[in-house]
Amino acid sequence: MKLLYIVPNINNEGGVARVLSVKTNYLIEKFGYEVHILTQNEGFSPLFYSFNSTIFYHDLLLNGSFFQFFNSFSKGLKSKIKTIRPDVIIVCDNGLKAYLVPVILNTNTPIIFECHSSKYIEEKEPTKYFVSTKIKILFKELAAKRFTKFVALSKESLEEWNVKNGIVIPNPLWFEPITSSDLKSKKVIAVGRHSYEKGLDRMLQIWQKVIQKHSDWTLEIYGKSTKNDNLRLLAEDLNILNNVVFYEPVQNINEKYLDASFYLMTSRFEGFGMVLIEAMASGLPCIAYDCPCGPRGIISQNKDGFLIENGNESDYVKAIETLIENATLRREMGKNAKLGSEKYHIDGIMETWNQLFIGIKKN
Known part of the structure; x- marks a missing residue:
């Protein structure tokens, strides 16, 4: 099966990049998936975490005004999907444009939204004007329902969104905890x-x-x-x-x-x-x-x-x-x-992902 992950970048030290490396490596090595990752503005190099050498990397160059940026994203996304022809698309992006992927593509290919943040997230301290914030939240709520599946990382996160297409799959622990701290240091x-x-x-x-x-x-x-x-x-x-x-x-x-x-x-x-x-x-x-x-x-x-x-x-x-x-x-x-x-052991969590991919492809 061929998977395409859409993410802003993976050449950083953040949690999304860490988790994506762990999950894609497991999917390739344990289940034999073909994995493609689509980033933006050369967001795939240099890599901080270790990704499997068989992964196919794609990139979109996005710049200019809001309309130029969105137009480049829309055209580039359609072109990449036509070339890659994935069986399942997974969107891992907190940006507002990510919520429009099902509308842009208008495809029968299943599209999963993997939610890595709160619905109410603000990356900068909000101003005294809350209208734009409320509009963003309403937009997210409506757009979330357009995806084939909406994957939240916890029950609490899923309850925030109140979507019928939701499922909870937590992030897996990426290392085997052999030893523990003695808890004596100050x-x-x-x-x-x-x-x-x-x-x-x-x-x-x-x-x-x-x-x-x-x-x-x-x-x-x-x-x-x-x-x-x-x-x-x-x-x-x-x-x-x-x-x-x-x-x-x-x-x-x-x-x-x-x-x-x-x-x-x-x-x-x-x-x-x-x-x-x-x-x-x-x-x-x-x-x-x-x-x-x-x-x-x-x-x-x-x-x-x-x-x-x-x-x-x-x-x-x-x-x-x-x-x-x-x-x-x-x-x-x-x-x-x-x-x-x-x-949070990785085996059980990744088997849940495997069954999700198999199930939505069949349907």
Whole structure:
């Protein structure tokens, strides 16, 4: 069977690129699929993650004004589909243009939308004018129904969309968790790009309050920095540079979890929270804001971590202090976290994808 994935780019260190490499490699190596990936503006090179050497890469050059951009996307997409002739198309793109793929193509070929974000996601801090935001949400809701299948990463995510063509398939864990952290180091870890939706600015403000009482603890943040370097400037303004270390993305992030004692997430929006299951598989308790809409489907409250009311800074600080001060609770939650991560084993999840592809092709 021939699959075509449509994605903005895969030459980055983000979670979508990581998951796509893991899934496409498995589909090729275990099930014998032929996989094509269509990116935009040379978004397939150079690759950060390892993709199977048999994958076929295609690219669309998109630029110009809004209408020129969309016109290039529409014409280029039709041309590529005609050339590739896939059995199934999978769209992995949060951009508004992605929701128009079924309309643009108007084809009998099954088209799956793989949703990697909340319906309410904002990549930049919203202005006081909310009309455009409401229009975008309505557009997404209507367009989501046009796909053959709408795949959400969690039950909570699917409930956000309220579509009849929906199904839940979580992301798989990409490494085999052999060892666990001993949870003895005075380090906590966070992973995410320096962007508005990841909410790392909120984390720094929380950490400032934590180290007033626990100045011997360090926060390590792994993620792609921005040209403006706003987070480092904020850390400097908060006078916490001695207790925060910023790292660029690394491929062996699973090894870095083993040096930490628990994991922090302060995202404003999430589609799933891949980093949470990575941390849990490494035996780390997790603390996360209950944002739309990933963490609440992963963390079991007071069992393997803490789910904090979104934006409740004081409760978040208390949760961190609880794990810092109670090593016994850390160890208990860490064991539960590792057990909880087992349901994300790659074999079962990829068999679900395999059966989905087989089923929609037959129908």
